Amino acid sequence: MFFGIIIGVVILIYVVSLYNSLIGSTNKTQEAFASIEASFQQRMDALVSQCEAVRSYMDHESEVFSSVTKLRQNIGSLKTSEEKVAFDQELTQAQTLFRLTAENYPDIKANENVLVLQKTVNELEDRLYAARRAYNAAVISLNNSIQMFPNNIFVGFFGGKFKPMETLKADEAAKVRPNISGMLNRKD
Amino acid sequence: MEHPSFISANELYAKLTTDIEQVNGKRLELVAKRKKNILKSMIILGTIALALQIYLYTIDPASLGLLFLSVPGVLIISWLIGFRIGGEFRATYKTLVLSIFQEIIKDFNEKMLTQSLINESDLKNDVHYQLANSMSTSTFNHMQLFDRAAEWIHTEDHFQGKLGKTAFDFLEAHAGYTQETTNSNGGTQRQEVTLFRGILFSADFNKKFKSITTVRSKAPVKKSLRIIFSIIAAFFIIPISLSIFGSFTEDPESGFIFGGVILVVILLLFRKFFRKKQQQVELESVEFNKQFNVTSDDQIEARYILTSSLFERLMELRQRLGNHLTLTFKDHNVYLAFAMKNSFEHHFSKPITSETIALEHGTFTSILSIIEELDLNTRIWSKD
Structure with a gap:
């Protein structure tokens, strides 16, 4: 009897500790994702400012500006995490498109404002990359907690509250060369 | 674009020929002065000792042996004179060291300017040097390079400058704390414990950040020791649990389980309350995680x-600077600490040659390379 109570207490302590640790890990993934979201507006603002700064040089590159305008309109309607991830990739593509288009204009490359804005964008991109890495690290840590033995046995007790999550495949997307001409020919 | 390389030791030697000749001239003067002073002191002290001996001999002929005892005294005084001259030479030598430092910085910055890697406005060839005690313990502790705070610090050879766009400074430091122990008689003993001895390097980091991030080299030996201790501890937990908690129940086996539960609870509480902020x-690199604790x-x-x-x-830097590399990223700066033998010293009995310059050049470029690395x-x- 005494032996059974002791075993029960040990298991209870373990399960409570596991539950709290999984809640902590889930919150960390949410916190990391929130920092990715927070960067959307900053990157959008930087991109819009860049467009404003160079509008006089490349006014006829209407596709670049319209893609940016469309993204700016969409930013408020993002709800699911899938939509947010897709938006993040579109924003990255728009920035790449802008940068590649701007490279054809020597006057732009020499423009002090554009250089400053470009540095801001570089910094924001680096911070975003760091946020993505932090999110992936948090997801891996959560997945390890869920899938490793003996946690995998006890996780079932929590009624499917904790499930392994997908890491962001941003690196894979970055390996794909952006379809610049496709983006330029896109109709809004 | 690839950044320029540092001036070579041979080029540096050629540029500093006049300074080297001056320091060597000063060195010869001091060597001659030392010889003269030693000779003078030996004659004066020897005469005094001899006169004293003659006087004592007239009182007591058995005191003749005292003359031999005065010999070590004369030698000690002569050594002290030599030591004082060494201090005079040290100050002269440091001016040469500063010139070496200045030339390396100037040459590098001018190459950067030629390659348009910096603008005229970035060009800053001024350097600053402070011989000793330029850092307080609070400044050292502010860097958060080590787990515990230092209570005392001695520093020397503090260099400051700007290499390309990066402002930096470095110095030799010996920092530590005082430990009090009680001996078997109940008395208190104070012992100075070294926390760090080597080079402290700080530079303006190229990114802005608000947080504090510390990167410390992991000592592989300590890790293996930890495993051995864990195994030993595991062997001891069973008999200790039985002896402590066995008395709570009639059955020793239940007592052991009860003890185990208490230990688990203690460990969980310890983890919860003593977890570091x-x-x-x-990080993503397995090799980096093996080498550093972040x-x-x-x-x-x-x-x-x-x-x-x-x-x-950082892995390359650790390979070059050794296993005791620690870095802190704080206040938009990077602070580094690594072990290095006492540098920028030269004994005045030896002339300054191209090898001396090559040695100092090697030390400086080794430290300044951190900026490029x-x-x-x-x-x-x-x-x-």
């Missing part, structure tokens, strides 16, 4: 600072 940062109060900024290219650079002059971010 700074969180461990697990803690930070901001997981994202830690990754903003520690990019995959910086992993490689960490790529601190690349500033594509908003921090210029």
Whole structure:
């Protein structure tokens, strides 16, 4: 009897500790994702400012500006995490498109404002990359907690509250060369 | 674009010929002065000792042996005279060391300007030097390079300057704390414990950040020791549990289980209450995680600072500077501590040759290379 109570207490302590640790890990993934979201507006603002700064040089590159305008309109309607991830990739593509288009204009490359804005964008991109890495690290840590033995046995007790999550495949997307001409020919 | 290389030791020697000749001239003067002073003191002290001996001999002929006892006294005084002259030479030698430092900085900055890697406005060839005690313990502790705070610090050879776009400074430091122990008689003994002895280097980091991130080299020996201790501890837990908790129940087996539960609870509470505020940062590189322990109060900024290219650079740096490398990223700066023998010293009995210059050149370039190795002059971010 005494032996059974002791075993029960040990298991209870373990399960409570596991539950709290999984809640902590889930919150960390949410916190990391929130920092990715927070960067959307900053990157959008930087991109819009860049467009404003160079509008006089490349006014006829209407596709670049319209893609940016469309993204700016969409930013408020993002709800699911899938939509947010897709938006993040579109924003990255728009920035790449802008940068590649701007490279054809020597006057732009020499423009002090554009250089400053470009540095801001570089910094924001680096911070975003760091946020993505932090999110992936948090997801891996959560997945390890869920899938490793003996946690995998006890996780079932929590009624499917904790499930392994997908890491962001941003690196894979970055390996794909952006379809610049496709983006330029896109109709809004 | 690839950054320029440092001036070579031979070029440096050629540039500093006049300074070297002056210091060597001063050295010869001091050597001659030392010889003269020693001779003078030996004659004076010897005469005094001899006169005293003659006087004592007239009182007591048995005191003749005292003359031999005065010989070590004369030699000690002569050595002290030599030591004083050594101090005079040290100050002269440091001016040469400063010229070496200045030439290396100037040459590098001018190459950067020629290659348009910096603007005229960035060019700053001024250097500063302070011989001793330029850092307080509070400044040292502010860097948060070590787990515990230092209570005392001795510093020397503090150099400051700007290499390309990066402002930096470095110095030799010996820091530690005082430990009090009680001996078997109940008395208190104070012992000075070294926390760090080597080079402290700080530079303006090329990115802005608000958090504090620390990167410490892991000692492989300590890890293996930890495993051995864990195994030994596991063997001891069973008999200790039985002896402590066995008496709670009639059955020793139940007592052992009861003891085990108490230990688990204690460990969980310990983990909860003594967890460090700074969180461990697990990075993507397995090799980097093996070599370094990273803690930070901001997981994202830690990754903003520690990019995959910086992993490689830090691993290379550790290979070059040794296993005791510690870095802190704080206040937009990077602080480094690494072990290095006492440098920038030269004994006045030896002439200054091209080898001396090569040695100092090697020390300086080894330290200044950190800026290039960490790529601190690349500033594509908003921090210029």
